[in-house]
Amino acid sequence: MTEVTAPRPWGRQVLAALLRRASARLGLAWIGFLVLIAIFAPLLANTHPLYMVVDGQASSPALARLEALDWLWMGGFGLALVLRLVPGPFVKRFGLWLLGLAGTAALAYGLAAPQTLTVYERYRELEASGRIEALVRAPIPYSPKDYLRDFGDTGIEAPLAASGRTHWLGTEENGADVASRMIHATRVALGIGFIATGIAIVIGIVVGGLMGYFSGVVDMIGMRLVEIFEAIPTLFLLLTFVAFFGRSIYMMMVIIGITSWSGYARFVRAEFLKLRDQDFVQAAVACGLPLPSILFRHMLPNGLAPLLVAASFGVASAILAEATLSFLGLGLVDDPSWGQMLNQAVQSSSFNWWLAVFPGGAIFLTVFAYNLVGEALRDAVDPHTQRGGAA
Amino acid sequence: MLVYLLRRILLMVPTLFGITLVVFVVMAAAPGGLSVQSLVDGSNLEPETRRALEDYYNRLYGLDQPAPVQYLRWLNNISPIGFERTADGSLGPFSLWKGPDLGTSFRYGRPVIDLLAERLPITLLLNLLSIPLIYAVSIAIGVQAARARGGRFDVGSNIVLLGLWSMPTMLAGVLFIGFFASEQYWRWFPTAGLVRREAVDQTFLPWLAGPQDVLWLVALVALATSLLVWAAVAAPRGLRRAGGAALGAALGFLMAADLQGAAPGLLHGALAVAGAGALGLAAGLPSTALRVALAGAVGVGVGVGLARLAGAEFVQGGYLFDRAWHLVLPVVAMSYGGLAFLAKLTRSSLLENLAADYARTARAKGVDEETVLWRHVFRNSLLPLITVSAGLLPSLLAGSVIIESIFSIDGMGKLAVEAVQTRDRELVLSVTLISGLLTLAGYLLADIAYAIADPRVSYD
Numbered sequence: 001m002t003e004v005t006a007p008r009p010w011g012r013q014v015l016a017a018l019l020r021r022a023s024a025r026l027g028l029a030w031i032g033f034l035v036l037i038a039i040f041a042p043l044l045a046n047t048h049p050l051y052m053v054v055d056g057q058a059s060s061p062a063l064a065r066l067e068a069l070d071w072l073w074m075g076g077f078g079l080a081l082v083l084r085l086v087p088g089p090f091v092k093r094f095g096l097w098l099l100g101l102a103g104t105a106a107l108a109y110g111l112a113a114p115q116t117l118t119v120y121e122r123y124r125e126l127e128a129s130g131r132i133e134a135l136v137r138a139p140i141p142y143s144p145k146d147y148l149r150d151f152g153d154t155g156i157e158a159p160l161a162a163s164g165r166t167h168w169l170g171t172e173e174n175g176a177d178v179a180s181r182m183i184h185a186t187r188v189a190l191g192i193g194f195i196a197t198g199i200a201i202v203i204g205i206v207v208g209g210l211m212g213y214f215s216g217v218v219d220m221i222g223m224r225l226v227e228i229f230e231a232i233p234t235l236f237l238l239l240t241f242v243a244f245f246g247r248s249i250y251m252m253m254v255i256i257g258i259t260s261w262s263g264y265a266r267f268v269r270a271e272f273l274k275l276r277d278q279d280f281v282q283a284a285v286a287c288g289l290p291l292p293s294i295l296f297r298h299m300l301p302n303g304l305a306p307l308l309v310a311a312s313f314g315v316a317s318a319i320l321a322e323a324t325l326s327f328l329g330l331g332l333v334d335d336p337s338w339g340q341m342l343n344q345a346v347q348s349s350s351f352n353w354w355l356a357v358f359p360g361g362a363i364f365l366t367v368f369a370y371n372l373v374g375e376a377l378r379d380a381v382d383p384h385t386q387r388g389g390a391a
Numbered sequence: 392m393l394v395y396l397l398r399r400i401l402l403m404v405p406t407l408f409g410i411t412l413v414v415f416v417v418m419a420a421a422p423g424g425l426s427v428q429s430l431v432d433g434s435n436l437e438p439e440t441r442r443a444l445e446d447y448y449n450r451l452y453g454l455d456q457p458a459p460v461q462y463l464r465w466l467n468n469i470s471p472i473g474f475e476r477t478a479d480g481s482l483g484p485f486s487l488w489k490g491p492d493l494g495t496s497f498r499y500g501r502p503v504i505d506l507l508a509e510r511l512p513i514t515l516l517l518n519l520l521s522i523p524l525i526y527a528v529s530i531a532i533g534v535q536a537a538r539a540r541g542g543r544f545d546v547g548s549n550i551v552l553l554g555l556w557s558m559p560t561m562l563a564g565v566l567f568i569g570f571f572a573s574e575q576y577w578r579w580f581p582t583a584g585l586v587r588r589e590a591v592d593q594t595f596l597p598w599l600a601g602p603q604d605v606l607w608l609v610a611l612v613a614l615a616t617s618l619l620v621w622a623a624v625a626a627p628r629g630l631r632r633a634g635g636a637a638l639g640a641a642l643g644f645l646m647a648a649d650l651q652g653a654a655p656g657l658l659h660g661a662l663a664v665a666g667a668g669a670l671g672l673a674a675g676l677p678s679t680a681l682r683v684a685l686a687g688a689v690g691v692g693v694g695v696g697l698a699r700l701a702g703a704e705f706v707q708g709g710y711l712f713d714r715a716w717h718l719v720l721p722v723v724a725m726s727y728g729g730l731a732f733l734a735k736l737t738r739s740s741l742l743e744n745l746a747a748d749y750a751r752t753a754r755a756k757g758v759d760e761e762t763v764l765w766r767h768v769f770r771n772s773l774l775p776l777i778t779v780s781a782g783l784l785p786s787l788l789a790g791s792v793i794i795e796s797i798f799s800i801d802g803m804g805k806l807a808v809e810a811v812q813t814r815d816r817e818l819v820l821s822v823t824l825i826s827g828l829l830t831l832a833g834y835l836l837a838d839i840a841y842a843i844a845d846p847r848v849s850y851d
Contacts, residue, residue: 327561360562
């Protein structure tokens with residue numbers, strides 16, 4: 001490990017080293033772009049107008065129909081913006097953010113009551129009848145599940161091929177706009193990536209930490225457990241879980257989390273085996289600190305570096321796992337996801353390139369971005385590459 | 392060593408138990424998990440018939456018993472010694488010679504062992520073709536990248552490899568099928584399966600119309616291949632690049648002509664430029680091994696094409712050719728990801744060893760750089776590659792799930808997906824057991840190879 005003991009300067013160092021690399025900047029920029037898209041998805045692609053005046057009455061159907069989850073995403077974003085201005089250590093602010101998020105969730109699910117009946121055709125009919133006096137539409141004026149039934153002739157259309165409507169990325173087999181579905185699917189990809197990896201890391205830290213700290217019999221049993229989970233092909237275990245436990249996005253997050261913790265457990269175990277004999281750990285033990293305090297307050301921050309790198313690659317593989325499951329037809333049923341859109345490209349009788357290239361490209365770029373960041377992070381935390389041994 | 396092997400093999404047994412137990416618990420704990428309803432559901436039956444069918448399945452598979460009992464019975468069935476099973480499902484006397492029995496698939500109604508014997512060789516064929524390809528190409532790329540660290544090839548290959556690694560297998564598969572196998576674009580490859588029905592009855596090798604056709608073919612292939620390989624080895628770099636670009640442009644134009652006819656259009660220009668760029672870059676590669684391999688492949692292709700133009704007539708493509716043709720796209724789609732990963736690993740491992748003290752000592756003695764690389768550094772750099780090879784097999788098995796679904800190949804991967812989708816208890820457990828066994832065997836082989844490659848490692 002590095003000689004620096006306080007975690008904060010070390011974090012700063014790593015961040016600075018990370019941002020020096022163009023590849024990491026590119027990757028982070030793409031991820032940031034996706035986060036923004038995910039947060040404001042209902043304002044970017046929606047059939048409900050953002051603002052309209054009908055018969056002298058102003059209203060905002062898009063805002064009125066925001067669901068609790070939409071408010072949660074935007075609330076989280078607002079909280080993050082506010083907390084950036086609050087001074088204090090990062091961990092504390094992150095804790096505050098989580099608390100605030102929980103509060104927002106409670107509020108959103110308690111208060112938000114969007115109208116459940118959606119008739120997308122209404123706005124187009126209103127517009128055609130000339131009753132709308134002022135209208136502000138979303139940049140992509142189609143909802144992901146707006147199958148444009150009122151047009152009658154809808155089906156698969158190539159980009160910009162439909163007459164009278166603009167579908168930048170074409171439409172899928174039911175007639176919904178591909179761009180809109182992709183924008184709304186961003187949430188699935190990002191949510192799965194972060195939460196599944198979070199679950200996997202927590203399990204990995206606990207199991208690996210206990211193995212590394214106690215070694216001996218605990219280590220033996222734990223390593224067998226790790227071996228078992230490594231010897232089952234992850235995809236197969238995922239398939240079994242999903243096939244038997246039904247398909248919801250939350251279930252998928254949990255499942256991907258509990259099938260991919262073994263790598264993290266290995267990393268944490270290796271770090272803790274190194275750390276447990278060091279003086280500061282011995283001192284903590286001698287002080288009679290409780291076990292969780294020794295493990296998580298004293299040892300964990302010193303063993304965080306390889307975990308961060310693994311987490312970055314882990315997010316990429318979680319996104320890939322979700323896409324694969326959806327592609328194999330075991331993913332979400334109703335909501336759009338990139339993998340499910342890719343599946344539609346093979347399901348239809350003819351090959352429609354826009355159904356493969358755009359969602360597939362989105363998966364590729366996102367995974368690529370996380371891998372770029374992970375690679376740069378590995379170089380940034382690795383003292384060997386800093387030295388740059390010349391060959 | 393023998394003692395070590397025995398111990399390792401014995402340790403595999405509890406791990407295998409654990410693997411099947413995890414999967415079984417998942418199946419049994421699921422809502423509506425393992426019950427006869429999932430078998431009878433969907434069939435529109437009279438209540439009595441349904442009841443009778445349920446009873447029948449219950450007796451046959453023991454589905455009405457509690458989950459732990461079901462698991463123990465399954466263990467008893469697969470273990471070579473245990474209680475014999477009688478026809479009505481109850482346990483018979485204890486026997487030492489009853490032999491393992493993987494049970495009967497619910498869905499297919501056939502013994503699982505037959506299904507596996509049908510499907511496993513196909514998946515193994517895909518894997519055994521992919522693994523050598525992955526290793527050969529990734530070592531060639533990795534060595535070249537490490538040799539000129541920070542050079543153009545190193546930086547370029549690094550980005551390309553990371554991109555390949557991030558490319559989802561299903562995207563590659565879908566694009567391959569869409570562009571190279573569908574009616575709308577180039578219909579060069581078959582879309583599905585591993586063999587055409589007609590090819591089964593054909594001769595093994597391609598069958599040409601007459602001896603002069605064979606002569607034409609052999610002569611032209613030999614000429615084109617040897618010319619290109621010679622150029623790849625001996626020609627100066629500028630000439631190579633120019634020649635590669637010219638050949639690439641011609642091939643790109645032909646590709647466009649195949650789709651849109653010979654009249655030049657936008658696509659012809661774009662593909663000619665792309666082809667010229669790709670082959671020009673490939674001809675400029677600093678690694679001779681990679682160049683020769685590429686030149687050989689292109690040479691054989693060009694030779695066969697020329698022979699057909701010259702009038703050599705193929706009566707039958709032959710079984711071998713047909714099988715190979717079906718395997719091209721799946722194998723490529725399966726191997727590029729692992730290839731990217733291994734090439735990066737080779738590079739970093741070589742770099743670490745090139746900077747090591749012993750390499751410096753060798754250089755200080757006056758050993759030239761080639762000898763340092765191949766005799767001193769290379770063998771030591773193989774160690775991480777061997778370690779990783781253990782993990783390669785499970786990831787390839789997982790990859791074959793996707794590949795086999797996309798290309799409709801009836802292998803283990805497709806069987807696994809079907810098994811979990813239809814909640815076929817016996818099949819799911821057996822597939823888990825087999826893939827777990829293969830994975831653990833991979834780990835074991837990697838450990839043995841480790842001891843062979845590194846004399847310092849000993850397991851005694």
